[in-house]
Amino acid sequence: MDAQFWLIQAFNGISYGALLFLLASGLSLIFGVMRIVNLAHGSFFLLGGYVALTVIWTTGSWLLAIPVAALTVAVVGLLMERIFLRPLGFDPLRQVLLTVGFAYLFQQAALDIWGGDNLDITPPDILKGSIVIEGLHLPVYRIFMIGMAGTIGLALWVTMEKTRIGAMIRATVDDAQMARGVGIDTSRVSMFIFALGAFLAALGGVIGGAFLGVYPGLDFAILPIAFAVVIIGGMGSLTGAAVGSLIVGLADNFGKALFPEVSYFTLYAPMVLILALKPTGLFGRE
Template identity: 40%
Template sequence: MSLYLFQILNGVGLGMIYFLISVGLTIIFGLLNFVNFAHGAYYLIGSYLCFTVVALTGNFWLALAIAPIAVAILALITERILIKRAYHLPHTYHILITLGIALIIQELTISIWGPIGKSVAVPEALQGVFQMGNFFYPKYRLFVILFSAVIAFALWLLLERTRFGALVRAGSEDTETVSLLGTHIHKLFSITFALGVGLAGLAGVLAAPIRGVHPFVGVEVLGIAFVVVVIGGMGSFTGALVGGLIVGLVQSLMTTIWPQGASLMIYGAMAFVILLRPYGLFGRA
């Protein structure tokens, strides 16, 4: 029983990381109608920046503060220089442009840090395990769950209780009308893109002490993020949260029940949801 409880908590932790990755992807698509295939590459940058800051300073908390902001700034620069020129183009061009960006980031990562994966130490304050009776669970993984939940709640407040959130939600419904009402729509696009990508960078930092960092993780993460978005529904905050938790729990539990099929069952869950609801659990047609 303790083993399954352990795996369930692992699944929740993974699910919250997947949520942080996919919620940015779904927000960007919901408002900008832009398909970002470079999303996993920004996660990759976040994880390597975490490794670098920890290697130089030994301070994980500094990495947790710096890396997501640095990734968001890089995303803002990329959006201003290149991506905003493609918003009006068909999705085929979005895919080609962002795939190119992802490949450039991956090759630069290999050139700077090498092709061999790196490990990031768990911060000293979170080393060891949390004990409750006969059940033991790593403190860092528990921190990831709680911290991600706080970020998810803060993001919900931002999107549901602020003027910025109202503009994002209105823009996802009718961008032209929001623009005619006086909103600087391109500025809104840029901030939304940077926010979504910054969350992917944050996920890269949180996952680094658990899974390490390597230059090919971006492709893997991108695939999982799209599975989460398909399950939850494109453009839905709630869908990203529920989809992330479903994928995390399926992956974690299947690692115990059927290790060889853990990755396969993620796509099985996606196929099952598509059969029941083609637009995702919380998506709209």
């Protein structure tokens, strides 16, 4: 266990965390603004990967696939919010069950449309291979994932802190009733957030598709990890999602490398610890 080992493991953990951030930030925002436990979030991730594949097969362009997939799934999310979730009003239980129903529908639809093959998104050649620094092989794609998550995180942060819509969102997270009271159209905010969440998850799906693959069942495989991030980081907080992603990415990586026997405990133990000490998560507010 030399320094090289620790460095490469830390790097791997951070890059995995970067991917988790794309997935979990949307989940966290949806939770914060709408108080919805969205069990269809993994489906958005998977659909993103599939739509991207279709774009790549028809146009051959990976670059084009990213926005097309993310926007397509954002529209799906938007419609789902407008047509189905909104009419329910605030009712956590029925909303969560509705998202479960959609998760099943999406899963079957994806199987019917794209088949059951284990597929893979091939990134452009420039992102393949690895950079060698002092004998450390750093895969370019992992560096790209970190960069991508950093960019998206920064954009989200700027949106939240510096724009009008960001202020409206923050107000809604803090106190939806009060926000309505001062004239914020919280229904609009919710719609925007749900679509944004779907957008981010699908983006994660495209980026992650080259790294995790695209296959039926990925939706439910990735979902618990996203929830671990949100629970640790704090529900509804962007900073929380970022910190949570890093913690989970690193805990998962080092846990598996150092204590392979109990690898899931290293993922769930921090979660339980946080639940016991601060049920709202590190950065969540009551």
